[in-house]
Amino acid sequence: MKVALGIGCDRGTPLVTLARAVDEALAVAGLQRGQVTGVGSITLKADETGLLALAAQAGWPLHFYPATQLAEVVVPNPSETVRRHTGSPSVSEAAALLAAGTTEASALCIEKHRLRGDDGRNATVSVARVMPRAAIPPCVANTDPARCFTAAEREAVQSLMQVRRDMRHFTAGAQVAEDVRARLQAALLAAPSVGLMQPLRVLRITDPALRERLAATVDEERMRTAQAMGPRAAEFLALKVEGVRECAELWALVLAPDDGTLFGRRTLASEMAWCSAGAAVQNLWLAARAENLGLGWVSLFEPGDLRRLLSLPVGAAPLGLLCIGPVDRFYETPMLIQQQWRQARPVSAVFTENSWEPSWNTGSCATPEHLPLG
Missing domain, CATH: 3.40.109.10 (NADH Oxidase)
Structure with a gap:
């Protein structure tokens, strides 16, 4: 069985804590590191040195997802505290599922394995079974192969868009x-x-x-x-x-x-x-x-x-x-979100099919500028 990991952690969590949390979670599930196909986390952690070092050391592809995308995934253990800090009620569970190519919570082998390191910083690891992933479409005939993008390049572009500030x-x-x-x-x-x-x-x-x-x-x-x-x-x-x-x-x-x-x-x-x-x-x-x-x-x-x-x-x-x-x-998150001026809209509040969504008639934003913050 192949699995993907989802990792959430405090700012500055060291490699040793993350590695230990991963190994413990895999052991609980009866799995080995060799069965891991990739790691997912939130774009807030795109510069987390311990996480980057863990993925590089193990040779695991690292995927970062925006809070709005993670928030769309229904998970067994959503957290209001996590939502206040990241913009999504789940990081590790949702990221594990997305990295595994699914949004079905039943794919989770380990929902949340938590570890508090010796320095007091926390790491949370979720493990999900990998589902068949749709292949990136091949280039059309007569297209220069150099103009075709690989999955890694696609991930890099997605990451670039999410960390733009x-x-x-x-x-x-x-x-x-x-x-x-x-x-x-x-x-x-x-x-x-x-x-x-x-x-x-x-x-x-x-x-x-x-x-x-x-x-x-x-x-x-x-x-x-x-x-x-x-x-x-x-x-x-x-x-x-x-x-x-x-x-x-x-x-x-x-x-x-x-x-x-x-x-x-x-x-x-x-x-x-x-x-x-x-x-x-x-x-x-x-x-x-x-x-x-x-x-x-x-x-x-x-x-x-x-x-x-x-x-x-x-x-x-x-x-x-x-x-x-x-x-x-x-900025780890857009400054207006960081300062609690506004929250970004989720996908469901922007996209619909065929006709206007009546709930959009108010024209309101997530945190109206004319209202005091509570």
């Missing part, structure tokens, strides 16, 4: 190498664009005085936004926005004046221009994270102020300031 804190005084900047520019230009209109223009801000004026504009709007937040003003102001002054690279995003493109946008002209610009930024965001650089999209400004500071022509619209550069550390 909107960063607000950067390493002051750092720089981005010219070759890295060129790769970021190429990623932005490779994005999909309706009618190949590519409406986005980027102004790289290299003038320190201009950067400071832009930062002051952001500060002014930040205070106006706080006033509009009412009872949540103090919480909003606690979400620091230092990137404009600290980041290595500051890029201003501008939507160019309409060029008259009709292909694909005759009935949705402005909407498709905005969507094309957003797709380009997402490409850039993922490319930056793959370079281990942070990126933050700042939209706290009066558009008229940016038009004036950047000398934009009539018809051009400022979309934001992109802060790019090295960071001291990436």
